[in-house]
Amino acid sequence: MNLVLFDLDNTLLNGDSDFEWAQFLIEQGVLDRELFEAKNLAFYEQYKAGTLDIHEFLDFQLKPLSRHSRKVLNGWRDDFMWTKVRGMISTPAQELVARHRTAGDMCIIITATNSFVTSPIAREFGVEHLIATEPEEIDGEFTGSVTGVPCFREGKVTRLESWLEQHNWGWGTFVASFFYSDSLNDLPLLGKVSHPVAVDPDATLRKHAEQHGWPILTLR
Template sequence: MKLALFDLDNTLLSGDSDFEWAQFLIGKGVLDREVHEARNIEFFEQYKAGTLDIHAFLDFQLAPLSRHSRSELDTWHGEFLATRIRPLISTAARELVAKHAANGDLLAIVTATNSFVTGPIAREFNIPHLIATIPAQENGRFTGQPRGTPSFREGKIVRVDAWLESLGLWLGGFEQSWFYSDSHNDLPLLEKVTNPVAVDADATLAEAAARRGWPHISLRA
């Protein structure tokens, strides 16, 4: 068996689903534009710079989920998927996933973005496994806090290892393993697979990929 892991934002998607979700809620008037837009942009820039405090970001990103019912959130997400996410999915991204699926590889998206936002996107790609930051719930409502280890930087390794262990597998046991990512924040997991692939990479990752002889591909439309 072979393993194919995919980062989501700016990798399979030609954009960032976390950022787009907040902007979507701002556009609907659910979040105050003046208060949230600048903060959303600030966190996005910190992520790109490698200085993001994941816990501060999750406090910001998960709080809106706690203020609304799940049915209301699900209705909004259907609109979000149709208007904001599908336009960010290129034919090349779909074909890459389909190629690995046709080869019988074990597929998973591994993303720092929370599972409420990313679950329907994983289903859109027909990827059966999702390793994402988990928003905590109580009595059917989100609490605004994360549960367990955030799927970010070294946390992605922790979460992938736990997932594979639950299947009776381990990362080193695969004949071949791939991880596709755009971000230098994913270098820890890229270094763990047999086939790391940079995808439309940021400058830091592009430099590291060139230095190490890793392939660098584009999935942009």
């Protein structure tokens, strides 16, 4: 059995669900446009440049979850899936995931975006296993903080290896390991798998992939 890892934003999705979730809340009037839109854009540019302070960003992204009930948040998330996310899912991305699932591979979506936003997206792709940044909850309501290690950069390696250990698996359990990603931020995990694949990569990842002979593909 192979281990197959998929980054989500700008890899399986033609867009960034983290960024779009904040924009959606701004459009709904939940977040003040004047206060939040410029910050959201700035954080997104920092992410693309590889300079993002993940804890500063998570404070920005998770705090709004603590101000509303889970029932209300779930309703907004359903609307977000219909109005934003489904339009970011391409047929080639669905086909890629389906090929690996049909082959019997262990498929995991591994993403820095929090699990509240991404769990329905993983289900849309038919992927059972999701490793994501985890918002803290108390009695089913979000506190605005994060639980454990954020699933970002080296944190993706930490979270994945912890997940494998919990299932009594390790890298050696699998015949081969694949990771599909678009981002320079995923170089730590791309360097751990036996088959790294650059998907519509940013300039830094494209250069690295070309230098190391990694496959480059598009899902657009």
